[in-house]
Amino acid sequence: MMTNNTRSGGAAAAQDRAGSEPAPRIAIQPIDTSFSFKNKAYAALKNVIVSMDIYRSRNDIRLDERQLAHDFGISRTPVREAMAQLEREGFVRSVPRRGVYVVRKTKEEVIQLITAWAALESMAARLITQNAKDEDIARLRNMFATFEGGQVRAHLDEYSEVNIEFHQTIIRMSENTVLLDLAENLFTHMRMIRRKTIGEKNRADKSIRDHMNIIEALEARDTARAETLVRDHALGLAEHVARYADYLD
Amino acid sequence: MMTNNTRSGGAAAAQDRAGSEPAPRIAIQPIDTSFSFKNKAYAALKNVIVSMDIYRSRNDIRLDERQLAHDFGISRTPVREAMAQLEREGFVRSVPRRGVYVVRKTKEEVIQLITAWAALESMAARLITQNAKDEDIARLRNMFATFEGGQVRAHLDEYSEVNIEFHQTIIRMSENTVLLDLAENLFTHMRMIRRKTIGEKNRADKSIRDHMNIIEALEARDTARAETLVRDHALGLAEHVARYADYLD
DNA sequence: TTCTGGAATATTGTATACCAGAGGATCGGG
DNA sequence: CCCGATCCTCTGGTATACAATATTCCAGAA
Numbered sequence: 001m002m003t004n005n006t007r008s009g010g011a012a013a014a015q016d017r018a019g020s021e022p023a024p025r026i027a028i029q030p031i032d033t034s035f036s037f038k039n040k041a042y043a044a045l046k047n048v049i050v051s052m053d054i055y056r057s058r059n060d061i062r063l064d065e066r067q068l069a070h071d072f073g074i075s076r077t078p079v080r081e082a083m084a085q086l087e088r089e090g091f092v093r094s095v096p097r098r099g100v101y102v103v104r105k106t107k108e109e110v111i112q113l114i115t116a117w118a119a120l121e122s123m124a125a126r127l128i129t130q131n132a133k134d135e136d137i138a139r140l141r142n143m144f145a146t147f148e149g150g151q152v153r154a155h156l157d158e159y160s161e162v163n164i165e166f167h168q169t170i171i172r173m174s175e176n177t178v179l180l181d182l183a184e185n186l187f188t189h190m191r192m193i194r195r196k197t198i199g200e201k202n203r204a205d206k207s208i209r210d211h212m213n214i215i216e217a218l219e220a221r222d223t224a225r226a227e228t229l230v231r232d233h234a235l236g237l238a239e240h241v242a243r244y245a246d247y248l249d
Numbered sequence: 250m251m252t253n254n255t256r257s258g259g260a261a262a263a264q265d266r267a268g269s270e271p272a273p274r275i276a277i278q279p280i281d282t283s284f285s286f287k288n289k290a291y292a293a294l295k296n297v298i299v300s301m302d303i304y305r306s307r308n309d310i311r312l313d314e315r316q317l318a319h320d321f322g323i324s325r326t327p328v329r330e331a332m333a334q335l336e337r338e339g340f341v342r343s344v345p346r347r348g349v350y351v352v353r354k355t356k357e358e359v360i361q362l363i364t365a366w367a368a369l370e371s372m373a374a375r376l377i378t379q380n381a382k383d384e385d386i387a388r389l390r391n392m393f394a395t396f397e398g399g400q401v402r403a404h405l406d407e408y409s410e411v412n413i414e415f416h417q418t419i420i421r422m423s424e425n426t427v428l429l430d431l432a433e434n435l436f437t438h439m440r441m442i443r444r445k446t447i448g449e450k451n452r453a454d455k456s457i458r459d460h461m462n463i464i465e466a467l468e469a470r471d472t473a474r475a476e477t478l479v480r481d482h483a484l485g486l487a488e489h490v491a492r493y494a495d496y497l498d
Numbered sequence: 499t500t501c502t503g504g505a506a507t508a509t510t511g512t513a514t515a516c517c518a519g520a521g522g523a524t525c526g527g528g
Numbered sequence: 529c530c531c532g533a534t535c536c537t538c539t540g541g542t543a544t545a546c547a548a549t550a551t552t553c554c555a556g557a558a
Contacts, residue, residue, distance in 0.1 A: 036345065036541065038333065075543045084287065084330040085337040096282045097510055097549045112427040115372065123368030178361040182431055285511070314540070324513040346519045346540055
Protein backbone atom coordinates (compact mmCIF):
# COMPACT_ATOMS: atom_id res chain seq x y z
CA MET A 1 0.00 0.00 0.00
CA MET A 2 0.93 3.64 -0.27
CA THR A 3 2.77 3.22 -3.49
CA ASN A 4 2.99 6.88 -4.32
CA ASN A 5 5.20 9.35 -2.61
CA THR A 6 4.22 11.78 -5.30
CA ARG A 7 1.14 13.26 -3.79
CA SER A 8 -0.26 14.22 -7.16
CA GLY A 9 0.88 17.78 -7.66
CA GLY A 10 0.25 17.41 -11.37
CA ALA A 11 -2.33 20.09 -12.04
CA ALA A 12 -1.14 22.28 -9.23
CA ALA A 13 1.57 23.84 -11.35
CA ALA A 14 -0.71 25.52 -13.86
CA GLN A 15 -2.50 27.56 -11.25
CA ASP A 16 -0.43 30.60 -10.37
CA ARG A 17 -0.76 32.84 -13.36
CA ALA A 18 -2.13 35.75 -11.35
CA GLY A 19 1.35 36.04 -9.89
CA SER A 20 3.13 39.28 -10.66
CA GLU A 21 6.08 37.73 -12.44
CA PRO A 22 6.24 38.75 -16.06
CA ALA A 23 8.56 35.88 -16.89
CA PRO A 24 6.94 33.33 -19.18
CA ARG A 25 7.98 30.49 -16.92
CA ILE A 26 6.97 27.71 -19.17
CA ALA A 27 5.52 24.62 -17.61
CA ILE A 28 7.98 24.14 -14.84
CA GLN A 29 6.63 21.61 -12.44
CA PRO A 30 8.15 20.34 -9.24
CA ILE A 31 10.60 17.74 -10.37
CA ASP A 32 9.54 14.36 -9.31
CA THR A 33 11.82 13.55 -6.46
CA SER A 34 10.00 10.37 -5.58
CA PHE A 35 11.67 8.20 -8.17
CA SER A 36 14.60 7.20 -6.10
CA PHE A 37 16.59 4.17 -7.11
CA LYS A 38 14.85 2.28 -4.38
CA ASN A 39 11.43 2.98 -5.88
CA LYS A 40 12.62 2.37 -9.40
CA ALA A 41 14.11 -0.92 -8.31
CA TYR A 42 10.87 -1.81 -6.58
CA ALA A 43 8.85 -1.20 -9.71
CA ALA A 44 11.34 -2.98 -11.91
CA LEU A 45 11.56 -5.97 -9.60
CA LYS A 46 7.82 -6.26 -9.31
CA ASN A 47 7.62 -6.15 -13.05
CA VAL A 48 10.23 -8.86 -13.36
CA ILE A 49 8.45 -11.07 -10.87
CA VAL A 50 5.02 -10.64 -12.37
CA SER A 51 6.16 -11.22 -15.90
CA MET A 52 7.98 -14.46 -15.21
CA ASP A 53 6.04 -17.63 -15.39
CA ILE A 54 6.56 -18.96 -11.91
CA TYR A 55 4.22 -21.87 -12.05
CA ARG A 56 5.55 -23.55 -15.15
CA SER A 57 8.74 -24.91 -13.78
CA ARG A 58 8.83 -26.59 -10.44
CA ASN A 59 12.25 -25.30 -9.56
CA ASP A 60 12.47 -22.46 -7.12
CA ILE A 61 13.44 -19.23 -8.77
CA ARG A 62 16.12 -17.25 -7.07
CA LEU A 63 16.72 -13.55 -7.54
CA ASP A 64 20.38 -12.66 -7.51
CA GLU A 65 20.90 -9.31 -5.81
CA ARG A 66 24.25 -8.72 -7.38
CA GLN A 67 23.13 -9.63 -10.84
CA LEU A 68 20.00 -7.49 -10.61
CA ALA A 69 21.89 -4.54 -9.18
CA HIS A 70 24.37 -4.83 -11.99
CA ASP A 71 21.66 -5.12 -14.62
CA PHE A 72 19.85 -2.10 -13.23
CA GLY A 73 23.12 -0.24 -13.13
CA ILE A 74 22.86 0.55 -9.44
CA SER A 75 24.30 -0.82 -6.23
CA ARG A 76 22.89 -3.57 -4.07
CA THR A 77 21.59 -1.25 -1.40
CA PRO A 78 18.47 0.09 -3.13
CA VAL A 79 17.83 -3.33 -4.58
CA ARG A 80 17.84 -4.83 -1.12
CA GLU A 81 15.51 -2.14 0.19
CA ALA A 82 13.10 -2.90 -2.61
CA MET A 83 13.42 -6.59 -1.83
CA ALA A 84 12.52 -5.91 1.78
CA GLN A 85 9.31 -4.31 0.64
CA LEU A 86 8.44 -7.10 -1.73
CA GLU A 87 9.11 -9.58 1.02
CA ARG A 88 6.68 -7.80 3.31
CA GLU A 89 4.08 -8.03 0.57
CA GLY A 90 4.60 -11.73 0.18
CA PHE A 91 6.11 -11.76 -3.29
CA VAL A 92 9.52 -13.03 -2.33
CA ARG A 93 10.95 -14.90 0.58
CA SER A 94 14.41 -14.23 1.87
CA VAL A 95 16.37 -17.18 3.21
CA PRO A 96 19.32 -16.03 5.29
CA ARG A 97 22.67 -16.56 3.60
CA ARG A 98 20.93 -18.41 0.83
CA GLY A 99 19.14 -15.93 -1.31
CA VAL A 100 15.74 -14.51 -2.02
CA TYR A 101 13.27 -16.67 -3.84
CA VAL A 102 10.08 -15.86 -5.66
CA VAL A 103 7.16 -17.14 -3.66
CA ARG A 104 4.99 -19.76 -5.26
CA LYS A 105 1.53 -19.77 -3.76
CA THR A 106 0.05 -23.09 -2.85
CA LYS A 107 -3.43 -24.03 -3.87
CA GLU A 108 -4.59 -23.39 -0.34
CA GLU A 109 -3.07 -19.93 -0.37
CA VAL A 110 -4.61 -19.08 -3.71
CA ILE A 111 -8.00 -19.98 -2.36
CA GLN A 112 -7.44 -17.79 0.65
CA LEU A 113 -6.31 -15.02 -1.64
CA ILE A 114 -9.47 -15.20 -3.68
CA THR A 115 -11.58 -15.35 -0.54
CA ALA A 116 -10.01 -12.16 0.75
CA TRP A 117 -10.56 -10.60 -2.62
CA ALA A 118 -14.21 -11.59 -2.44
CA ALA A 119 -14.49 -9.80 0.88
CA LEU A 120 -12.94 -6.61 -0.42
CA GLU A 121 -14.80 -6.48 -3.68
CA SER A 122 -18.20 -7.18 -2.19
CA MET A 123 -17.64 -4.30 0.19
CA ALA A 124 -16.68 -2.18 -2.79
CA ALA A 125 -19.93 -3.11 -4.49
CA ARG A 126 -21.81 -2.09 -1.39
CA LEU A 127 -20.11 1.29 -1.36
CA ILE A 128 -20.79 1.80 -5.03
CA THR A 129 -24.52 1.31 -4.63
CA GLN A 130 -24.44 3.93 -1.91
CA ASN A 131 -22.05 6.54 -3.20
CA ALA A 132 -21.23 6.23 -6.87
CA LYS A 133 -22.68 8.55 -9.46
CA ASP A 134 -25.03 7.14 -12.08
CA GLU A 135 -22.73 8.18 -14.88
CA ASP A 136 -19.85 6.21 -13.39
CA ILE A 137 -21.90 3.08 -13.19
CA ALA A 138 -23.03 3.70 -16.74
CA ARG A 139 -19.42 3.95 -17.77
CA LEU A 140 -18.79 0.59 -16.19
CA ARG A 141 -21.46 -0.92 -18.40
CA ASN A 142 -20.05 0.73 -21.48
CA MET A 143 -16.60 -0.48 -20.71
CA PHE A 144 -17.52 -4.10 -20.51
CA ALA A 145 -20.68 -4.42 -22.57
CA THR A 146 -18.62 -4.87 -25.70
CA PHE A 147 -18.07 -8.43 -24.73
CA GLU A 148 -21.74 -9.18 -24.81
CA GLY A 149 -21.51 -9.15 -28.58
CA GLY A 150 -19.74 -12.41 -28.98
CA GLN A 151 -16.28 -13.20 -30.16
CA VAL A 152 -14.23 -11.61 -27.42
CA ARG A 153 -15.90 -13.82 -24.91
CA ALA A 154 -13.64 -16.71 -25.66
CA HIS A 155 -10.75 -14.95 -24.02
CA LEU A 156 -12.58 -13.97 -20.89
CA ASP A 157 -11.51 -16.68 -18.54
CA GLU A 158 -11.06 -15.95 -14.89
CA TYR A 159 -7.45 -15.02 -15.23
CA SER A 160 -7.60 -12.90 -18.34
CA GLU A 161 -6.53 -9.30 -18.18
CA VAL A 162 -9.97 -7.92 -19.07
CA ASN A 163 -11.57 -9.96 -16.36
CA ILE A 164 -9.17 -8.71 -13.75
CA GLU A 165 -9.66 -5.20 -15.05
CA PHE A 166 -13.39 -5.45 -14.54
CA HIS A 167 -12.96 -6.37 -10.93
CA GLN A 168 -10.27 -3.81 -10.45
CA THR A 169 -12.62 -1.18 -11.78
CA ILE A 170 -15.25 -2.20 -9.27
CA ILE A 171 -12.81 -1.76 -6.47
CA ARG A 172 -11.61 1.54 -7.81
CA MET A 173 -15.14 2.88 -8.05
CA SER A 174 -15.56 2.40 -4.32
CA GLU A 175 -13.31 5.42 -3.86
CA ASN A 176 -11.73 3.65 -0.90
CA THR A 177 -7.99 3.73 -1.27
CA VAL A 178 -7.43 1.18 1.46
CA LEU A 179 -9.58 -1.35 -0.32
CA LEU A 180 -7.83 -0.44 -3.53
CA ASP A 181 -4.34 -0.89 -2.15
CA LEU A 182 -5.12 -4.20 -0.52
CA ALA A 183 -6.89 -5.54 -3.59
CA GLU A 184 -4.16 -4.34 -5.89
CA ASN A 185 -1.76 -6.66 -4.17
CA LEU A 186 -4.09 -9.59 -4.37
CA PHE A 187 -4.70 -8.98 -8.05
CA THR A 188 -1.00 -8.86 -8.68
CA HIS A 189 -0.74 -12.30 -7.18
CA MET A 190 -3.61 -13.44 -9.34
CA ARG A 191 -1.93 -12.13 -12.44
CA MET A 192 1.02 -14.33 -11.71
CA ILE A 193 -1.00 -17.49 -12.01
CA ARG A 194 -3.28 -16.43 -14.79
CA ARG A 195 -1.22 -18.17 -17.41
CA LYS A 196 -2.18 -21.48 -15.95
CA THR A 197 -5.68 -21.22 -17.27
CA ILE A 198 -8.12 -23.89 -16.45
CA GLY A 199 -10.15 -25.40 -19.27
CA GLU A 200 -13.88 -25.51 -18.77
CA LYS A 201 -15.09 -23.26 -21.52
CA ASN A 202 -18.52 -22.68 -20.10
CA ARG A 203 -17.09 -20.89 -17.13
CA ALA A 204 -16.27 -17.96 -19.39
CA ASP A 205 -19.92 -17.65 -20.33
CA LYS A 206 -20.97 -17.83 -16.74
CA SER A 207 -18.44 -15.18 -15.88
CA ILE A 208 -19.94 -12.80 -18.39
CA ARG A 209 -23.42 -13.43 -17.18
CA ASP A 210 -22.29 -12.82 -13.62
CA HIS A 211 -20.70 -9.56 -14.63
CA MET A 212 -23.85 -8.39 -16.32
CA ASN A 213 -25.94 -9.25 -13.30
CA ILE A 214 -23.53 -7.34 -11.11
CA ILE A 215 -23.74 -4.28 -13.30
CA GLU A 216 -27.50 -4.42 -13.21
CA ALA A 217 -27.58 -4.71 -9.45
CA LEU A 218 -25.28 -1.72 -9.18
CA GLU A 219 -27.46 0.28 -11.53
CA ALA A 220 -30.49 -0.62 -9.48
CA ARG A 221 -28.64 0.46 -6.34
CA ASP A 222 -29.57 -2.86 -4.86
CA THR A 223 -26.96 -3.00 -2.13
CA ALA A 224 -27.66 -6.44 -0.76
CA ARG A 225 -27.93 -8.03 -4.17
CA ALA A 226 -24.82 -6.40 -5.56
CA GLU A 227 -22.84 -7.39 -2.52
CA THR A 228 -24.05 -10.96 -2.70
CA LEU A 229 -23.49 -11.33 -6.42
CA VAL A 230 -19.96 -10.01 -6.24
CA ARG A 231 -19.08 -12.15 -3.28
CA ASP A 232 -20.51 -15.32 -4.76
CA HIS A 233 -18.89 -14.69 -8.10
CA ALA A 234 -15.48 -14.57 -6.49
CA LEU A 235 -16.18 -17.43 -4.12
CA GLY A 236 -17.30 -19.45 -7.12
CA LEU A 237 -13.86 -19.02 -8.57
CA ALA A 238 -12.35 -20.06 -5.27
CA GLU A 239 -14.39 -23.21 -5.32
CA HIS A 240 -13.43 -23.86 -8.90
CA VAL A 241 -9.78 -23.55 -8.02
CA ALA A 242 -10.27 -25.85 -5.06
CA ARG A 243 -11.77 -28.47 -7.30
CA TYR A 244 -9.78 -28.31 -10.48
CA ALA A 245 -6.50 -26.51 -9.89
CA ASP A 246 -4.47 -29.51 -8.91
CA TYR A 247 -1.51 -28.22 -10.85
CA LEU A 248 -0.86 -25.82 -8.00
CA ASP A 249 1.55 -27.09 -5.39
CA MET B 250 2.56 -10.37 6.08
CA MET B 251 4.92 -13.30 5.94
CA THR B 252 6.68 -12.34 9.07
CA ASN B 253 8.11 -15.72 9.78
CA ASN B 254 11.00 -17.20 7.93
CA THR B 255 10.99 -20.01 10.40
CA ARG B 256 8.68 -22.46 8.75
CA SER B 257 7.79 -24.18 11.97
CA GLY B 258 9.78 -27.37 11.92
CA GLY B 259 9.15 -27.75 15.62
CA ALA B 260 7.42 -31.10 15.89
CA ALA B 261 9.07 -32.54 12.82
CA ALA B 262 12.18 -33.50 14.75
CA ALA B 263 10.51 -35.99 17.04
CA GLN B 264 9.19 -38.13 14.25
CA ASP B 265 11.87 -40.43 12.92
CA ARG B 266 12.28 -43.01 15.62
CA ALA B 267 11.65 -45.92 13.30
CA GLY B 268 14.98 -44.96 11.75
CA SER B 269 17.73 -47.52 12.26
CA GLU B 270 19.97 -45.19 14.23
CA PRO B 271 20.38 -46.39 17.78
CA ALA B 272 21.80 -43.04 18.84
CA PRO B 273 19.55 -41.24 21.32
CA ARG B 274 19.76 -37.97 19.38
CA ILE B 275 18.18 -35.79 21.97
CA ALA B 276 15.81 -33.06 20.92
CA ILE B 277 17.97 -31.07 18.57
CA GLN B 278 16.00 -28.46 16.77
CA PRO B 279 17.14 -26.07 14.05
CA ILE B 280 18.46 -22.91 15.65
CA ASP B 281 16.44 -19.90 14.78
CA THR B 282 18.34 -18.02 12.12
CA SER B 283 15.46 -15.77 11.19
CA PHE B 284 16.08 -13.01 13.68
CA SER B 285 18.36 -10.89 11.59
CA PHE B 286 19.00 -7.31 12.60
CA LYS B 287 16.63 -6.26 9.88
CA ASN B 288 13.78 -8.22 11.39
CA LYS B 289 14.65 -7.19 14.89
CA ALA B 290 14.76 -3.59 13.80
CA TYR B 291 11.41 -4.00 12.10
CA ALA B 292 9.78 -5.32 15.24
CA ALA B 293 11.43 -2.73 17.43
CA LEU B 294 10.47 0.11 15.13
CA LYS B 295 6.90 -1.04 14.85
CA ASN B 296 6.78 -1.23 18.60
CA VAL B 297 8.15 2.26 18.89
CA ILE B 298 5.65 3.61 16.42
CA VAL B 299 2.65 1.89 17.93
CA SER B 300 3.49 2.86 21.46
CA MET B 301 3.92 6.54 20.78
CA ASP B 302 0.89 8.73 21.00
CA ILE B 303 0.82 10.16 17.51
CA TYR B 304 -2.46 11.94 17.68
CA ARG B 305 -1.88 14.00 20.78
CA SER B 306 0.52 16.52 19.42
CA ARG B 307 -0.09 18.14 16.11
CA ASN B 308 3.58 18.24 15.25
CA ASP B 309 4.87 15.71 12.80
CA ILE B 310 7.00 13.09 14.45
CA ARG B 311 10.25 12.33 12.75
CA LEU B 312 12.26 9.15 13.10
CA ASP B 313 15.98 9.72 12.93
CA GLU B 314 17.67 6.80 11.22
CA ARG B 315 21.03 7.54 12.72
CA GLN B 316 19.70 8.01 16.21
CA LEU B 317 17.64 4.82 16.07
CA ALA B 318 20.51 2.82 14.64
CA HIS B 319 22.70 4.09 17.44
CA ASP B 320 20.09 3.30 20.09
CA PHE B 321 19.60 -0.18 18.72
CA GLY B 322 23.32 -0.64 18.59
CA ILE B 323 23.37 -1.49 14.92
CA SER B 324 24.13 0.33 11.70
CA ARG B 325 21.75 2.30 9.54
CA THR B 326 21.47 -0.35 6.87
CA PRO B 327 19.15 -2.82 8.60
CA VAL B 328 17.22 0.09 10.06
CA ARG B 329 16.63 1.45 6.60
CA GLU B 330 15.51 -1.94 5.32
CA ALA B 331 13.01 -2.14 8.13
CA MET B 332 11.90 1.39 7.35
CA ALA B 333 11.30 0.42 3.74
CA GLN B 334 8.94 -2.28 4.89
CA LEU B 335 7.11 -0.01 7.28
CA GLU B 336 6.78 2.55 4.53
CA ARG B 337 5.21 0.02 2.23
CA GLU B 338 2.72 -0.79 4.96
CA GLY B 339 1.81 2.83 5.37
CA PHE B 340 3.19 3.43 8.84
CA VAL B 341 5.87 5.90 7.91
CA ARG B 342 6.48 8.23 5.03
CA SER B 343 9.93 9.03 3.81
CA VAL B 344 10.54 12.51 2.47
CA PRO B 345 13.77 12.61 0.50
CA ARG B 346 16.55 14.56 2.18
CA ARG B 347 14.15 15.63 4.90
CA GLY B 348 13.43 12.68 7.09
CA VAL B 349 11.03 9.87 7.65
CA TYR B 350 7.86 10.75 9.46
CA VAL B 351 5.26 8.70 11.24
CA VAL B 352 2.08 8.76 9.22
CA ARG B 353 -0.93 10.33 10.83
CA LYS B 354 -4.14 9.01 9.35
CA THR B 355 -6.80 11.51 8.46
CA LYS B 356 -10.37 11.04 9.51
CA GLU B 357 -11.23 10.01 5.98
CA GLU B 358 -8.50 7.39 5.98
CA VAL B 359 -9.55 6.01 9.34
CA ILE B 360 -13.06 5.56 8.01
CA GLN B 361 -11.72 3.73 4.99
CA LEU B 362 -9.59 1.61 7.26
CA ILE B 363 -12.56 0.57 9.33
CA THR B 364 -14.59 -0.11 6.22
CA ALA B 365 -11.94 -2.45 4.89
CA TRP B 366 -11.80 -4.10 8.26
CA ALA B 367 -15.57 -4.59 8.13
CA ALA B 368 -15.17 -6.35 4.81
CA LEU B 369 -12.49 -8.71 6.07
CA GLU B 370 -14.13 -9.53 9.36
CA SER B 371 -17.55 -10.19 7.89
CA MET B 372 -15.96 -12.65 5.51
CA ALA B 373 -14.22 -14.22 8.46
CA ALA B 374 -17.56 -14.61 10.20
CA ARG B 375 -18.93 -16.30 7.12
CA LEU B 376 -16.06 -18.75 7.06
CA ILE B 377 -16.46 -19.49 10.75
CA THR B 378 -20.10 -20.46 10.36
CA GLN B 379 -19.05 -22.86 7.65
CA ASN B 380 -15.83 -24.35 8.92
CA ALA B 381 -15.16 -23.74 12.59
CA LYS B 382 -15.57 -26.43 15.17
CA ASP B 383 -18.25 -26.02 17.82
CA GLU B 384 -15.72 -26.10 20.58
CA ASP B 385 -13.81 -23.19 19.09
CA ILE B 386 -16.92 -21.08 18.91
CA ALA B 387 -17.70 -22.09 22.46
CA ARG B 388 -14.27 -20.92 23.47
CA LEU B 389 -14.97 -17.58 21.89
CA ARG B 390 -18.00 -17.20 24.11
CA ASN B 391 -16.06 -18.20 27.19
CA MET B 392 -13.34 -15.76 26.40
CA PHE B 393 -15.59 -12.76 26.20
CA ALA B 394 -18.59 -13.68 28.27
CA THR B 395 -16.84 -12.49 31.41
CA PHE B 396 -17.72 -9.00 30.46
CA GLU B 397 -21.41 -9.73 30.58
CA GLY B 398 -21.17 -9.72 34.35
CA GLY B 399 -20.82 -6.03 34.75
CA GLN B 400 -17.93 -3.95 35.92
CA VAL B 401 -15.42 -4.64 33.16
CA ARG B 402 -17.84 -3.23 30.63
CA ALA B 403 -16.86 0.32 31.37
CA HIS B 404 -13.51 -0.18 29.73
CA LEU B 405 -14.82 -1.78 26.61
CA ASP B 406 -14.91 1.13 24.24
CA GLU B 407 -14.23 0.65 20.58
CA TYR B 408 -10.54 1.17 20.91
CA SER B 409 -9.84 -0.84 24.00
CA GLU B 410 -7.47 -3.76 23.82
CA VAL B 411 -10.09 -6.34 24.72
CA ASN B 412 -12.38 -5.08 22.03
CA ILE B 413 -9.71 -5.30 19.39
CA GLU B 414 -8.81 -8.72 20.70
CA PHE B 415 -12.34 -9.93 20.22
CA HIS B 416 -12.33 -8.91 16.59
CA GLN B 417 -8.86 -10.24 16.09
CA THR B 418 -9.99 -13.59 17.43
CA ILE B 419 -12.85 -13.65 14.96
CA ILE B 420 -10.45 -13.12 12.12
CA ARG B 421 -8.06 -15.71 13.44
CA MET B 422 -10.80 -18.30 13.71
CA SER B 423 -11.41 -18.03 9.99
CA GLU B 424 -8.17 -19.94 9.49
CA ASN B 425 -7.42 -17.71 6.54
CA THR B 426 -3.94 -16.32 6.87
CA VAL B 427 -4.43 -13.76 4.14
CA LEU B 428 -7.38 -12.26 5.94
CA LEU B 429 -5.37 -12.41 9.13
CA ASP B 430 -2.34 -10.65 7.72
CA LEU B 431 -4.34 -7.90 6.11
CA ALA B 432 -6.46 -7.35 9.20
CA GLU B 433 -3.44 -7.39 11.47
CA ASN B 434 -2.14 -4.34 9.73
CA LEU B 435 -5.44 -2.54 9.96
CA PHE B 436 -5.72 -3.33 13.64
CA THR B 437 -2.26 -2.00 14.25
CA HIS B 438 -3.34 1.26 12.75
CA MET B 439 -6.42 1.20 14.95
CA ARG B 440 -4.34 0.64 18.04
CA MET B 441 -2.47 3.80 17.29
CA ILE B 442 -5.57 5.93 17.60
CA ARG B 443 -7.24 4.07 20.39
CA ARG B 444 -5.98 6.47 23.01
CA LYS B 445 -8.15 9.16 21.57
CA THR B 446 -11.28 7.57 22.87
CA ILE B 447 -14.56 9.13 22.13
CA GLY B 448 -16.97 9.72 24.99
CA GLU B 449 -20.48 8.39 24.51
CA LYS B 450 -20.71 5.86 27.24
CA ASN B 451 -23.65 4.00 25.84
CA ARG B 452 -21.63 2.89 22.87
CA ALA B 453 -19.77 0.51 25.10
CA ASP B 454 -23.00 -1.17 26.07
CA LYS B 455 -24.07 -1.41 22.48
CA SER B 456 -20.72 -2.87 21.61
CA ILE B 457 -21.16 -5.66 24.13
CA ARG B 458 -24.64 -6.41 22.94
CA ASP B 459 -23.38 -6.55 19.38
CA HIS B 460 -20.64 -8.95 20.36
CA MET B 461 -23.11 -11.24 22.07
CA ASN B 462 -25.39 -11.24 19.08
CA ILE B 463 -22.45 -12.08 16.87
CA ILE B 464 -21.45 -14.99 19.05
CA GLU B 465 -24.98 -16.31 19.00
CA ALA B 466 -25.19 -16.08 15.24
CA LEU B 467 -21.92 -17.96 14.95
CA GLU B 468 -23.13 -20.64 17.31
CA ALA B 469 -26.30 -20.99 15.29
CA ARG B 470 -24.19 -21.28 12.12
CA ASP B 471 -26.35 -18.56 10.66
CA THR B 472 -24.03 -17.44 7.89
CA ALA B 473 -26.01 -14.52 6.55
CA ARG B 474 -26.83 -13.13 9.96
CA ALA B 475 -23.31 -13.46 11.32
CA GLU B 476 -21.91 -11.79 8.26
CA THR B 477 -24.39 -8.95 8.47
CA LEU B 478 -23.97 -8.40 12.17
CA VAL B 479 -20.22 -8.26 11.96
CA ARG B 480 -20.26 -5.95 9.00
CA ASP B 481 -22.78 -3.57 10.51
CA HIS B 482 -21.01 -3.53 13.83
CA ALA B 483 -17.84 -2.32 12.19
CA LEU B 484 -19.61 0.05 9.83
CA GLY B 485 -21.38 1.48 12.85
CA LEU B 486 -18.02 2.41 14.27
CA ALA B 487 -17.06 3.95 10.95
CA GLU B 488 -20.17 6.07 11.02
CA HIS B 489 -19.50 7.02 14.59
CA VAL B 490 -16.02 8.15 13.68
CA ALA B 491 -17.38 10.08 10.73
CA ARG B 492 -19.75 11.94 13.00
CA TYR B 493 -17.81 12.55 16.16
CA ALA B 494 -14.12 12.17 15.55
CA ASP B 495 -13.40 15.72 14.56
CA TYR B 496 -10.16 15.65 16.47
CA LEU B 497 -8.66 13.69 13.61
CA ASP B 498 -6.95 15.78 10.96
C1' DT C 499 33.25 -47.25 -4.25
C1' DT C 500 31.36 -44.40 -0.78
C1' DC C 501 31.50 -41.44 2.88
C1' DT C 502 33.69 -37.78 5.66
C1' DG C 503 36.08 -33.45 6.30
C1' DG C 504 37.76 -29.30 4.95
C1' DA C 505 39.34 -25.74 1.79
C1' DA C 506 37.68 -22.75 -1.88
C1' DT C 507 34.02 -20.16 -3.50
C1' DA C 508 29.83 -17.68 -3.73
C1' DT C 509 26.27 -14.95 -1.71
C1' DT C 510 23.91 -12.60 1.73
C1' DG C 511 24.09 -9.56 6.11
C1' DT C 512 26.04 -5.56 8.09
C1' DA C 513 28.90 -1.58 8.64
C1' DT C 514 31.00 2.43 6.91
C1' DA C 515 32.09 6.21 3.67
C1' DC C 516 30.60 9.58 0.72
C1' DC C 517 27.20 12.48 -1.83
C1' DA C 518 23.47 15.76 -2.83
C1' DG C 519 19.87 18.43 -1.36
C1' DA C 520 17.00 20.94 2.14
C1' DG C 521 16.75 24.35 5.97
C1' DG C 522 18.37 27.24 9.06
C1' DA C 523 21.90 30.50 10.66
C1' DT C 524 24.80 34.14 9.78
C1' DC C 525 26.27 38.16 7.85
C1' DG C 526 25.88 42.14 5.03
C1' DG C 527 23.29 45.77 2.67
C1' DG C 528 19.42 48.70 2.43
C1' DC D 529 15.08 47.14 11.75
C1' DC D 530 14.19 44.27 7.72
C1' DC D 531 15.47 41.51 3.87
C1' DG D 532 18.28 38.60 1.05
C1' DA D 533 22.41 35.99 -0.33
C1' DT D 534 25.56 32.68 1.27
C1' DC D 535 27.51 29.24 4.07
C1' DC D 536 26.98 25.51 7.24
C1' DT D 537 24.86 21.67 9.12
C1' DC D 538 22.01 17.90 9.10
C1' DT D 539 19.45 14.25 6.67
C1' DG D 540 18.44 10.59 3.84
C1' DG D 541 20.24 8.15 -0.63
C1' DT D 542 23.71 5.43 -2.58
C1' DA D 543 27.94 3.01 -3.11
C1' DT D 544 31.39 0.19 -1.36
C1' DA D 545 33.99 -2.51 1.97
C1' DC D 546 34.01 -6.08 5.26
C1' DA D 547 32.12 -10.17 7.93
C1' DA D 548 29.77 -14.42 8.27
C1' DT D 549 27.74 -18.39 6.51
C1' DA D 550 26.04 -21.75 2.98
C1' DT D 551 27.41 -24.52 -0.95
C1' DT D 552 30.50 -27.03 -3.80
C1' DC D 553 34.02 -29.95 -4.83
C1' DC D 554 37.88 -32.66 -4.09
C1' DA D 555 41.06 -35.46 -1.41
C1' DG D 556 41.67 -39.20 1.57
C1' DA D 557 40.25 -42.96 4.51
C1' DA D 558 37.28 -46.98 5.43
